[in-house]
Amino acid sequence: MDPDSVAALRAVGERNPHIGADGRVPHGSSDESELLDFSANTNPQTPPGTREVFNAAFDAARSYPNDDYPDFSTAAAEFVGCDPENVIPTAGGLEAIRLAIETTVRAGDSVLLPAPTFGEYAREVRLQGAEPTFADHDSILTEDPAGHSMAVVCNPNNPTGECADADTLRAFADRCQAAGTTLLVDEAFLGFTDETSLAGRTGVVVARSLTKLFGLPGLRMGYAVGTGDTLDRLTTARRAWSMSAAAAAVGAHCYGADEFVAATRARVDRERERMRERLETRFDVFDSDAPFLCFDTVDTEVDDLLATARESAIALRDARTFRRLDSHVRVAVRLPVENDRLLGVLGV
DSSP states (O other): OOHHHHHHHHHHHHHOTTSOTTSOOOOOOOOOTTSEEOSSOOOSOOOTTHHHHHHHHHHHTTSOOOTTOHHHHHHHHHHHTSOGGGEEEESSHHHHHHHHHHTTOOTTOEEEEEESSOTHHHHHHHHTTOEEEEEETTTGGGSOOTTOSEEEEESSOTTTOOOOOHHHHHHHHHHHHHHTOEEEEEOTTGGGSOOOOOTTOTTEEEEEESTTTTTOGGGOOEEEEOOHHHHHHHHHHSOTTOSOHHHHHHHHHHTTOHHHHHHHHHHHHHHHHHHHHHHTTTSEEOOOSSSEEEEEOTTSOHHHHHHHHHHTTEEOEEGGGSTTOSSEEEEEOOOHHHHHHHHHHHTO
C-alpha cells in the first residue's frame, strides 16, 4: 500500500461526513448491551451445541491449528457445492474480500462496483491505488466488464437486500471471463436464501461469511473460493493460520446444522414479509431477499427517527453512509417479539 493510496482514503473521509477521517466505513452493530440492536444483520440465534463446541476448542487452541483446516474446508465446500481444495479459510468475510482484491487489483486499475453497496469494496480498491467505477446496484449486471480488472457483485446486495437473477448473474460471469475481468461475488447473506452459490465457477472468486447466518460476528469465520490461477494467488497470499482453532471448529459445527439453517430461512422469510407490509404503510421500502430491510424515510428526518428509536433503547442503521442513499435507514429482521417492538416504536 503506497502513501498516495492512504492519502486518497483520507480525502474521501474528509469529503463525506458519514465516513471516518481515516477513510474507514461505518458499520452496523452496537456494543451497548441495553440497546436492542437492529443495526447489525446477524442472526439473533445460534445453532444448538455451539457453545459446547467453542468451549471444547480450548485445548486445541493451545497448539497451532492445521493450516489446511480440513474439517472446516470440507464442511464449507459441502455447504456451497465446491471442492474442499478450492476453499481458502479467512478470519471473516472481509478478509476474504481483501485477499481477493489485493491479489487481483493493481495501482491505476479500474474496478466496477455497484452503488449503493457495502462500502468496504471501494475502500479496499483505493488501498491498492486503484479507482472504483460505480454503476447502479440494480443494473450492474448489464454493464460491460471490459476494461476493469475486477467487477464486484454483492448477492444479496447490502443494504438494499435483493438477490441477483441467477441466469443474469451467470451470464455476467461469462462476460467477465471473456473480458479477462475477475468477478468477485460477496455471498455474505446468501445462506439466508435457497439460491445457489457461484463457488467453484471459473473466473469467479466467492467471499463467504458465517458470522451473519450463525449469529457469531465476533468469532471471525469466513473464506474465499477460487479456481485455477486465481486460486493459486489466493492460496499463496493467504496468511498462515488464517483462522483460529475455535473458529474452525465452530464453523464446521455450524455448517452441519441443517435444521437450524432451514428454520432460520423460514423465520426470516416470514418475518421480513410481515415487517415489509407494515413499514410500507409509512415508508418506501426496497424489495429484499436478505435478513434486513432498507427504507426511504421520505418526509421523516433520519436523525429524528434514529433518536426516537434510541430513546426506546433500539439501535437502527443510518444508511446515509451508503453511496447514493441520503434519507434511508436499514433494519435487521430479528425475532417476532423484537420485530413487534421495533414496528411499534416506528409507528407502523
